[in-house]
Amino acid sequence: MMDHYRTLGLGLDASKEEIKEAFRRSALKFHPDKHSRSSREVREGASLKFKQASEAYQVLIDDRKRADYDLSRRLGRTPSSTSSSYYYGYGGGSSSSYYRPPPPPRRDGTSGFDAGSVFRYVTRRGFLVNVAFASALLGGAILIxxxxxxxxxxxNSGKSFEEALQSVEKGKIQKEKN
Incomplete structure (x- = not known):
């Protein structure tokens, strides 16, 4: 697992300003345009380090992504190497950002149920919007x-449905006779 804090040379308690400054320094040092005349190995190495710094910045600057990343570090899980795996809610990202593979099985043989993951899923905007929509549909059906x-x-006070149908049939028959 790539350590985003180490990539930018930061401590775990870095502020947003420190993250921005560390990314600026890293971007100036490894930006592909700066190494356009360098050898191929140097160019590729700088490009890789620039991509890693960009990913680290995208994760650490966003509070939700950073919290998810910090939690995965504490629990010893390996998050996906793409920043889209830290995305929550609608909009942005690629279509693959909505799929998260299940966590790997635990070594102790337990099921791997994590209440924190369930809470994060249930409080996602998309889930809540779907629940509200389903509730509105169900409420509308009950109202109708x-x-x-x-x-x-x-x-039709005092009549059952069958009695009402019989009276309608009688009305049709009388209408035909007239």
């Missing part, structure tokens, strides 16, 4: 059902 029953009882 209850109002239909109320209208039936208002217009």
């Amino acid at each position: 059902e209850k109002s239909g029953e109320a209208l039936w009882k208002m217009n």
Whole structure:
């Protein structure tokens, strides 16, 4: 696992200003344009270090991504090497940013249930929007059902549905006779 703090030369308690400054220094040192006339090995090495610094900056500057990264470091998990694996919610990122592979099995043989992961999933904006939409649909269906029953009882007091159908049939027969 790549250590984003080490990549930028920062401590674990670095502020956002320190992260920005460390990235600026790293970007100036390893930017591909600066090494355009260097040998191929130097160019590729600088390009790789610039990409690593960019990824580290994207993770550490965003509070949610940084918290997720710090948690994965403490738990000893290896997050994906792409910054999109730290993305939450709608918009931005590639379509692959919505898929997270399941965590690797634990060494102690337990199921690997993590209440923190469940909480993060349940509090995601997309999940909450879907729950609200489903609740609105269910509420609308219940409202329509209850109002239909109320209208039936208002217009057909004391009659069952079968009795109402029989009276409609009788009305049709009498209409045909006339």
